[in-house]
Amino acid sequence: MVDDDTRSMTGPIGKDDEYNGPAFPAIGLRDLPPLPTTELAMAEQEFVFEGFSETVDASVSWPELGEKVDAALSRFDARATFDQAAFSAVSSLGLLALRPERFESDVPLAPPAIVRACEALRSRVWQSVERWREQVDFSADLEERQAATRNLKSLGELLVPDARGKRRAAASPHRIVLSYRILLFRLRRALAELDAAPDSSAASVERVAGESGLTLEILRAWLFRSESWV
Numbered sequence: 001m002v003d004d005d006t007r008s009m010t011g012p013i014g015k016d017d018e019y020n021g022p023a024f025p026a027i028g029l030r031d032l033p034p035l036p037t038t039e040l041a042m043a044e045q046e047f048v049f050e051g052f053s054e055t056v057d058a059s060v061s062w063p064e065l066g067e068k069v070d071a072a073l074s075r076f077d078a079r080a081t082f083d084q085a086a087f088s089a090v091s092s093l094g095l096l097a098l099r100p101e102r103f104e105s106d107v108p109l110a111p112p113a114i115v116r117a118c119e120a121l122r123s124r125v126w127q128s129v130e131r132w133r134e135q136v137d138f139s140a141d142l143e144e145r146q147a148a149t150r151n152l153k154s155l156g157e158l159l160v161p162d163a164r165g166k167r168r169a170a171a172s173p174h175r176i177v178l179s180y181r182i183l184l185f186r187l188r189r190a191l192a193e194l195d196a197a198p199d200s201s202a203a204s205v206e207r208v209a210g211e212s213g214l215t216l217e218i219l220r221a222w223l224f225r226s227e228s229w230v
Helices: 038-048 062-077 082-097 112-138 142-159 173-196 202-211 216-223
Strands: none
Touching (some): 038 173, 062 082, 062 112, 082 142, 173 216
16 A cells, blocks of 8 residues: 555555655664564674674774773762763763663673663763753752753753864764665565565565564565566
8 A cells, every 4th residue: 555645655565566665765773673583683793793893883892882881980979070970971972871772782792791881871871861850840949950951951962062164974884884784684584585485475575574674664665676576
């Protein structure tokens, strides 16, 4: 079925259906569903990271990342640096200080101690955010409310740095290659599963998409641009 307003597929398709979705669906790693088994996830990671660092930044090793996270955590425990600890964490580690990275959520790529430290750091950062928000909403002290407001605004500014007069940075080649390999691994598996399927029905396409860690939109777009499915 085709939605005339969005020109995208709203129902499952098989080999003989017509595809009217976008030519190149917007694909983000966080849009992909998880792989159904740990064994398959490990096989994907072995394929994806062959010859690459397994951290988000190819220039950072696991020990170096662990040291940065531990340093950020220690600032919450020292009175002299407590007030600035959340800012330091976000400034040093970026979004890792606010939400899990792929290496934590898919399969246990990172050493467990680093994953635990990242979780502990995020808890401390969000405790600071919640404390400031409560002070803004409920504190009877005007100066405390104003200070908490400044802290929240400053944290937000860290997430949107001033880029005036700066050239736009190109996307990280490391991330581009890893994203390509993840999608390549899953599409190859999906095509192999469909070739081995007893039929090419919409149900088969939907099943294989789920088993291969793909959305239906991505698999549909690929199939209708594959010579074997034309």
